[in-house]
Amino acid sequence: MTPLLEPPLLRRLEALALQVRREVSGQMGGERRSVARGRSVEFADFRNYTPGDDYRLIDWNAYARLDRFMLRLFVAEQELPLSIFVDLSGSMDWGRPGKALAAKRLAGAIAYVALAALDRVRLTVFAASPTSAAAPYRGRRAVADLFARLQSLPVGGRTDYAKLVWPIGRQRPGMTVLISDGLGESSMDPAIAALRRARQEGAVLQLLAPQEIKPDWTGDATLRDSETGVERDFTFTPLTQGVYLEALARRTQEIERSAHRRGLRFARLSTDEPVEDMVQLTLRRLGLLS
């Protein structure tokens, strides 16, 4: 079985790290600055001792000067909760290279960067309804499980972005990456709005096939919707091509505006770009990785 990501690529990805703008709020220690105070070498503040505090944190020098028990507080370093939502609806099963495979590889690459930094990764795939694993992935040892799951996930079904609102709302503050083609009857805006409410920072990545960005055929055809199976006769002419491209651009613009309005990053990617270019160039330029 072909590996989702090649080992040389994985080695190069280890040099990267997810970049968060805010301090994280994880459950377990990690390598991220946390809003919580805890054990680290970085001094944060003093406070008065109250019974029950760990007396090992009492600053005896301060006690000697002030005759009061003062606690030294340090910045706690916690893990980054990263959620990756991957669209595996019927519309993603399209294009050369296919959008679904490109989405899985991109999700795997981002997840690998996070796992290598001891961050916690929750993977959720969605089509008609979201599906996620019971437990999040943590640590390098989880990489193989995550990749295996990504490879085994089926593709198909109708997209309903509204059904992402509930699982997104359950997220602890952290980072979320939403990978989708942004197509379908429903709008992505409710899901993006939910990310904001859940205090998620991150990115919305629209993944399209080159044949969508610039159709490579003309003439008469019967078009069949990849998700609904609805068919319609159509004549592809320079005029209708213009109408289609305008509609696609409008859809992309809606998603981008929605993301930026909620403080999220946005990028449109083409499946003919190598995954490494997507990560090293586009995501670094976005500030999602460093």
Add this chain to the structure above:
Amino acid sequence: MTLLAPLAAALALTLPAIVALYFLRIRRQTRVVPDLHLWPDQILDRQANVPWQRLRFSWLLLLQLLAVAVLVAAAVQPALSAGTSLARHSVVLLDVSASMQAHDVQPSRLDEAKRQVAAVIDQLGPQDRMTLIGVSSAPRILASVVGDRDSLHRALTDVAATNGAADLSSALRLAAGLVRPGDDARAYLFSDGIVGPLRTDSSNSLPFPVEYHPIGVSGENVGLTSLVVRTGAQSRAGYLHVQNFGQQSRSFSLDWRADGQLLDVRQLTLAGGQAADLVLPVPAGATLVSAHLDAGDVFALDDTVTAVARTPRVFRVLLVTPGNVFLQQAIGVRADVQLDVIAPAAYKSSTAYAMSIFDRYSPPALPDGPFIMIDPPAGSPLAGGTGIGIGRVRASDAGDPLLTNVDLQDVHVARSQDLRLSQFGRALITSPQTPLLVVRDEPFRQVLFGFDIHESDLPLRIAFPILVQNLSEWMLPPSVPSHSFHPDEPVTIVPEPGAASVTVVRPDGGRRSLATSSISTFADTDLTGLYTVEQAVSGKVDRSWFTVNLFSDQISQLKPASRLTLPPIGNTTTVHSAHHGLLEIWPWIALVALVIVVLEWLAFHRGL
């Protein structure tokens, strides 16, 4: 409106065929797309291969039907009735004479005439034929009974103006010869009306009506109509005649040159219709003089004239006579003749003389050259029979050039030798009794009078010096005449004895070789200017010159004639049933079809 190709209307069957194609439904390939909502609801029927479907409105269908309809309309070649009435056989007489070079209408009279002729050609119907004749000093058929308009246009395009006069009589005779009895013929004359004299009597009647289309608007022209060089007692001078043929006064400058060197420039002002004669100096030794006026008028051909200034060669003539003052005077009239008169006893054979005249004397041996023998005495090989009484005389052939202007009406001869048995040559003047004057061309031009001119009243008549002049010029033509000729006028050139080659260099530098063994007629005198005759004699090139100038008051007058009195239509069997010409409009319809096809192409590519 007339349809020239009505059968092409069958092409209209393509219209229902196109509609039928739109009834066919397209077999479409199924294509899966990620999101159907992005694709506009746009269906065009551009291919059809599965029957059937409901006909939908389509701009393409509309444009295609329109294009085919217009193409069919062009294919049937509709033609509108034009203003010109045409016969089945149209004879177009196009004046290409010198006056048609005038540019009082732009670009020139000839170009305007060609434009009008082209319009007539365009109106020819499929059954019509046209003959195109160029009217000049020698009318020429440019296209004979042709129905193909392209050929007629090509023939018309190749027409250029000549420098000669228009001989319309010859052109009409030529045209009449091309029309067969029973033809539906009509002639169209495109001319400025400046043509040679026309015989309008019924004997020159035409088998078709002639429609005259006058060309030209103005007769404003200043021209040089004469230039001769005369030698006086002390000097030589050029006599130049310049005339303002227009109505308006004109001021202009006149250049006078000798061998290309400018000698004089004169400013002249001539009122309308006024003429001036100028006497201009000719330097000794000059070969050629020319005058050029810069009048800025509409006709350039008469603005430059040239003349040969060199004195022609002198012929030595020997007159052997016991005494004949009439003959001596008549021969001496000729300027280029040096006459030696001797008594018969003093005669010695000599090759120094170009011509000998033996009056009542016959030499022991006849000279090898031109001679005139008058009343040879008995014993002479040329003597005739016993003298017989004559009386009135007459010409053997009144049209003989040697008798030009010779009036024999009141000429009588008392007695003449009987030349009826003479083998000398052909009779020029004769009587009921015997030929009186015979001439021959071979071996040399020679003349035999059978009577003593003293026994006739001929020397007392004006006919005598004219006859002697005609005979001497025939026998002693100048090798190259030095006077001016009109364009297209033939020039007789007599090669010098012993000439190895004779070449004429035209004003444009073109060279023409002539035969050296006989008298030649050089007819390529269509250009005005100086012609140089080069003869190679004994290793040297002997040059002589003659000039060709327009010198025609009739042409320089230039005023177009609004009406022409043409010969009457004869009582012939030709049919005169003129119909209106056709103005074909299919090229314009085809152009509209092309525009529609382009629109259809654009609509197809824009997906309308």
